[in-house]
Amino acid sequence: DADVTQTPRNRITKTGKRIMLECSQTKGHDRMYWYRQDPGLGLRLIYYSFDVKDINKGEISDGYSVSRQAQAKFSLSLESAIPNQTALYFCATSVRQGLRGYTGELFFGEGSRLTVL
Amino acid sequence: AQTVTQSQPEMSVQEAETVTLSCTYDTSESNYYLFWYKQPPSRQMILVIRQEAYKQQNATENRFSVNFQKAAKSFSLKISDSQLGDTAMYFCAFMKHGGGADGLTFGKGTHLIIQP
Numbered sequence: 001d002a003d004v005t006q007t008p009r010n011r012i013t014k015t016g017k018r019i020m021l022e023c024s025q026t027k028g029h030d031r032m033y034w035y036r037q038d039p040g041l042g043l044r045l046i047y048y049s050f051d052v053k054d055i056n057k058g059e060i061s062d063g064y065s066v067s068r069q070a071q072a073k074f075s076l077s078l079e080s081a082i083p084n085q086t087a088l089y090f091c092a093t094s095v096r097q098g099l100r101g102y103t104g105e106l107f108f109g110e111g112s113r114l115t116v117l
Numbered sequence: 118a119q120t121v122t123q124s125q126p127e128m129s130v131q132e133a134e135t136v137t138l139s140c141t142y143d144t145s146e147s148n149y150y151l152f153w154y155k156q157p158p159s160r161q162m163i164l165v166i167r168q169e170a171y172k173q174q175n176a177t178e179n180r181f182s183v184n185f186q187k188a189a190k191s192f193s194l195k196i197s198d199s200q201l202g203d204t205a206m207y208f209c210a211f212m213k214h215g216g217g218a219d220g221l222t223f224g225k226g227t228h229l230i231i232q233p
Contacts, residue, residue: 033220042223104150104212108162
């Protein structure tokens with residue numbers, strides 16, 4: 001089983017619909033992230049969370065919201081989906097590695113492909 | 118803010134050849150981490166190699182090695198004896214030392230195709 005699980009893997013929806021993408025992890029990591037991937041643009045950070053009570057906006061948070069329901073769960077919501085939110089969405093985790101701190105290695109889920117018609 | 122530039126949108130080489138993917142970055146930080154991530158058609162993101170900026174020695178992982186030029190802010194990935202399974206998108210990424218709170222900054226990617 002994957003350590004970082006995203007649901008759904010694929011979703012087609014219509015403009016104006018509310019969509020939630022869910023992420024759960026069994027790695028025990030404290031930090032969780034949501035990235036968006038678009039062709040030719042790489043990955044861009046939407047939101048990140050240090051723990052349940054600490055949520056921060058990333059580079060492209062407009063039109064999105066998140067919820068950290070527990071250390072292991074981090075959900076991304078599109079309140080009213082629009083076509084330019086069609087993309088591949090990744091959840092990722094990271095953890096402090098002893099005295100070295102956070103060394104930057106992210107552990108990714110398998111991605112959720114969202115299509116907004 | 119940091120930026121990461123990958124100037125090669127797509128590359129194609131024959132199996133068993135050596136290929137080098139380019140990456141440059143811009144930062145005012147003196148200590149940081151650099152990464153290459155691989156994304157095969159399965160779309161899973163896989164860490165290929167990591168370089169800590171304070172280390173002068175270039176990182177290597179089996180057939181993968183980097184050429185890290187700190188003064189030039191260049192971080193290229195060399196894949197030796199390329200294999201069909203190396204076909205993937207490759208992303209260069211940057212993170213400030215100490216655990217940049219906002220995670221990694223990614224380049225736009227290079228699509229590498231290994232031809233049989």
